[in-house]
Amino acid sequence: MGIFDKIKGEFVDIVEWLDQSNDTIAYRFQRHNNEIKMGAKLTVRPGQKAVFVNEGQIADTFSPGLYELTTQNLPVLSTLRGWKYGFNSPFKAEVYFFNTKIFTNLKWGTPNAITIRDPELGPVRLRAFGSYNIRVADPAQLIRQLVSTDGLFQVDEVSDQIRNMIITAFATWFGRGNIALFDFASRYGEMGETIRAGMQPEVQQFGLELTQLLIENVSLPPEVETALDKRASMGILGNMQQYAQFQAANAVEASANNPGGGNQALDFGVGLAMGQQLISNLQGGQAAPPAPVAPPAALTTPPPPPVQIQWFVSRGGQNLGPFTPEQLPQNGLTTQTHVWRSGMESWKLAAEVPELATVLASIPPAPPVS
Numbered sequence: 291m292g293i294f295d296k297i298k299g300e301f302v303d304i305v306e307w308l309d310q311s312n313d314t315i316a317y318r319f320q321r322h323n324n325e326i327k328m329g330a331k332l333t334v335r336p337g338q339k340a341v342f343v344n345e346g347q348i349a350d351t352f353s354p355g356l357y358e359l360t361t362q363n364l365p366v367l368s369t370l371r372g373w374k375y376g377f378n379s380p381f382k383a384e385v386y387f388f389n390t391k392i393f394t395n396l397k398w399g400t401p402n403a404i405t406i407r408d409p410e411l412g413p414v415r416l417r418a419f420g421s422y423n424i425r426v427a428d429p430a431q432l433i434r435q436l437v438s439t440d441g442l443f444q445v446d447e448v449s450d451q452i453r454n455m456i457i458t459a460f461a462t463w464f465g466r467g468n469i470a471l472f473d474f475a476s477r478y479g480e481m482g483e484t485i486r487a488g489m490q491p492e493v494q495q496f497g498l499e500l501t502q503l504l505i506e507n508v509s510l511p512p513e514v515e516t517a518l519d520k521r522a523s524m525g526i527l528g529n530m531q532q533y534a535q536f537q538a539a540n541a542v543e544a545s546a547n548n549p550g551g552g553n554q555a556l557d558f559g560v561g562l563a564m565g566q567q568l569i570s571n572l573q574g575g576q577a578a579p580p581a582p583v584a585p586p587a588a589l590t591t592p593p594p595p596p597v598q599i600q601w602f603v604s605r606g607g608q609n610l611g612p613f614t615p616e617q618l619p620q621n622g623l624t625t626q627t628h629v630w631r632s633g634m635e636s637w638k639l640a641a642e643v644p645e646l647a648t649v650l651a652s653i654p655p656a657p658p659v660s
Contacts, residue, residue: 303330305359307338307387311444315393315426316433318441319385326383332357337391339429343384348430386437388429392501393445395421398453403511404461408471414514416471418460420482420506424452424498432497448496455492456503459485471510478505599645604628604637615646619653 303326307317334340334354342349399419408414424445426432437443463485469477486503493500510518600612605622613621618640623629625641640646 303327304333305330305340305385306333306335309389313393313445314442315389315445315448316429316437316440316443317387317389319387320441321385326359326385328360330359332359332385334387337389339388339390339426341386341388341429341433343386343433344382348433349383351430386429386433388426388432390426390429392423392425394423396424396445396449396452397421398456400457400460404464406464409468410470410472411514414471414510416508416510418505418508420504422452422456422486422500422504423502424448424493424500426497427494427499428497430497431495435496448498452493452498452500455489456485459489460505463488474508478508481505599631601646602630604630615649618646618649623649623653625650 303321305319305321305326307319309317332340332352333356334352336354338354340352342351397419398421400417403415403417405413405415436448440447463481469481474481482503482505486500489500489503509515598614601615601618602609602611603613603618603621603623604610605627610621618629623640623646625639627640628637629640629643629646630637640650
């Protein structure tokens with residue numbers, strides 16, 4: 291092999307790129323002194339695009355396929371450079387490969403809470419997070435705006451910028467969307483697509499396309515979530531009056547089965563009834579009063595009648611009785627009659643006993659002596 295054949299063989303090129311990282315957007319093909327032989331093979335695989343750059347100017351763009359680099363395939367490059375050797379010697383140019391696949395599951399989220407005005411709850415602070423997908427739409431524009439001379443341009447070099455743009459668009463759209471907080475979950479898909487479409491012109495300025503934006507969750511401060519949980523619990527219970535009546539009925543049944551001791555179920559039922567009555571009073575009496583809680587079966591027997599005080603009277607040297615207070619007038623009670631009952635130390639005149647003042651007042655006066 292002659293020396294000229296050896297030199298010639300050194301310039302036989304296959305220009306290609308196999309990405310092993312899965313997060314590289316653009317890669318500049320490495321060639322000593324950027325010398326690419328005339329007639330080299332350029333392989334652009336599916337999911338890729340290639341861009342030729344010569345002396346700071348974009349010469350040509352290639353879609354997937356196999357190309358032989360000649361002046362016929364590179365008319366722009368041949369115009370940029372005046373070859374004096376019949377285009378047989380190597381030419382110096384840079385080849386950038388672009389990964390045009392969709393880069394998925396890129397995360398976004400609000401670092402600080404965003405304050406919005408909810409139509410039902412008023413001002414509310416909330417956080418949100420989700421994911422988004424991007425891909426290369428215009429490699430030449432991407433070189434001009436972001437890649438420049440970067441030989442290895444990866445997703446994380448642009449993901450922070452897009453994330454910040456999403457947060458700004460999210461806050462702006464939510465602030466004027468006037469969507470009730472309770473309707474957020476049912477409209478995640480609609481909100482994500484609306485924000486994505488509104489951001490698309492800004493993202494396209496970089497030569498990229500925002501293919502999808504997902505809202506995975508919108509969260510509230512813990513104290514607001516606690517209040518909403520309590521509100522939901524009240525909704526689950528439904529009609530509080532019927533619930534209190536049901537609990538009271540169960541409590542009465544349990545108390546009847548245990549007449550000798552305290553009953554926690556009864557206490558709970560009474561407590562619910564009192565709570566319902568309190569709510570009714572706070573609402574200005576709008577709610578119907580709860581049904582009274584029946585007493586336990588053990589307490590439904592009426593108590594014994596009160597013990598009647600028995601009185602004795604002394605008349606004509608005889609002790610007569612016992613009499614109830616109502617029977618004393620019928621047995622000759624006067625203010626000068628001596629009376630006695632259990633608990634008194636001795637006999638007293640009826641006029642001296644305060645307990646008989648009412649009885650004496652009911653006795654008509656004696657008729658006048660004619």
